[in-house]
Amino acid sequence: MNALARLHAAMEGTPADRIPVFCNLLDQGARLLGIGPREYYASGEHVAEAQLRMREKYGYDNLWGLFYVGREAEFFGCREMVYAEDGPPNVGHMVIRTVEDVPRLEPPADVLSHPAFEQPRKCFDILRREAGGRFPICAYVTATMTLPVLLMGMERWLPLLLTGPRTLRDELLAKCHDFFVSQVRACRAAGADVIVYSNPFGSTDLVPMSFFREQSLPWIERDIEAAGRAGLVYYGGAARVNPVIETVLERTRVEAFYLSPLDDVAEGRARIAGRALCCAALNDIPMIDWAPAQVEQEVKRLVEAGKPGGRFLFGTLLMPLAIPEVNIRALVAAACRYGALDA
Template sequence: MNSLERVLAAVHFAQVDRLPLFLQISGFAATSAGIALPEYLTKSEVLVSAQLAAAKRFQNDLLVAALDCCVEAEALGTEITFVPEAYPHIKFPLIDNWRQIEDLSIPDPYSAGRLPVLLEACQMLLERDAGEHFVVGQTLGPTTLAAQIFGIENLMYLLIDEPEGFSRLLNFTAQVTQTLAEVLANLGVHGVMINEPSASPNIFPPEVFRVFIQPLLQEVFVTLRRSYSGVNWLQITGNATPILPLIDGLELDLVTLDSPVELGRALEVFPRKTLCGNLNPLLFLKGRKERLAESLPGTLKQGRKLGYILGSGCEIPLDSDPRNLEYLIELLRCRHHEL
């Protein structure tokens, strides 16, 4: 099996030759290779070359077509600031009143901001990798994008003061999510990830997820399913345990589990959805080698033979130690999970 075959088998609960490995390597592909991060985030050629090199070096089954959490907000008109050794950040929210969404338009993925860079990177990864690895295209979920253009604190107050405004703002950002997700799917990526960290119960109570967020995510995934045969993937970081049953009701194939979620409990909740997790990405930082060795056996013991991918609960930090990722490969080999 090559990486793509292995992952697709896991997603469909079929036998695999070894446990698939999803290390979510985005900007770390650049920093680990000595490439300036702004170059990686603005030039598709640099991103693709770095992704292919990282997949080979760390024997990863995953290629990530993603830029940063500002790209959709930037496409809407938000001003961002690039810094040399970190992801760009938003200077100030795009809007300070939810009603201003009436003055905004859904950005064209083929021309707005750096979205064309993302789309070109997807196409190049698919062409150059030629079906060897699982290529995922990533877009922000509606809650996270709303937090980007309005500010997370403002979004929290809006929920309390004007629930209708909260709902209408998320409905708008969900349209942005839907538009980009459909374009990524049409390009032929093997999976589309909705990255929705701001929907975490660590930020909003589970009832908010049930009433406001889950229906929007369901609409995105159901719409995708009508014309897309690839993998629908949802990632919500933090301790998502309280909302796991709600996530199970979504029309999706793959769910990321972050390290605070008990893997055994999640396996009970998701009998027919493939799970990816739940290695703590912080274990790859310098000085965490011993803790990585201690945590891996417990994670593998809780996993299952079918419908499971060993992976990081979210993105590998930019300042991770590459030797720790290489050490993980050695540990897996020693446990007869040959890579």
């Protein structure tokens, strides 16, 4: 059974040899190729090569077309990324400095043909050519309500969202929605099997439940309706999603939830109740300092909480660069061992 078939089996609740194991390594690619992050992320060929080699090296199931979170700002005219040798790039130029910039903001009409998609497209092309149909190729797309964070920073977006002029707020959200839809289509056309729909504003860690129901949810429904549910995974950007699972399921019929490490996996599985794929995420920040035996114990705990009843996937967050290789190997080995199924 190949990894893509394993993922499909998990999503449909049909027999498989083991649960899918997703390991989300991005910045590690530059280190593997022995080059700096600026050079690495400038080339779709580099990213694709590293993704293929890292998957081969550790033996997990997925591949990423994502370069780094924040790249979406480049489609709107962001001129500077701040690169670090020990972590992911940061958005260094905010496209929106004041709310007066909102009417001037121009989302690209077509993501697929946009220059900022040239290197990701090359990456997807190589992944599809080398591994398409065998390994799930993942894309990461920021939800409409979260995208303004990359364009103006959270410290400007949150006040505008909560207390700012309603017309400008809605205009910005409408523009972000158009971009979101175009980006999902572009990623699918380029070869993505999985769309990770990232939305901290779809979590009650970010906004209270009343705001979630009245403001976040309508945009979530609109996003998912326009993008289509195929391969789409609801992800709170590491924020907890358990409290909203039933509502989101009812209103969108989304087919997969990616829990936060701060969510209780058994509770998440119970809330999903077999109606969608439940993805558990290991808390990979303390993993930097753990011994391999601790990694194994934590993987075992999560898999035992999530595996009963099926439709379960084991994964990580975007893994920090400081995690030792020996722990990544321990994680994958334990997830495959404890995630074995009676095919």
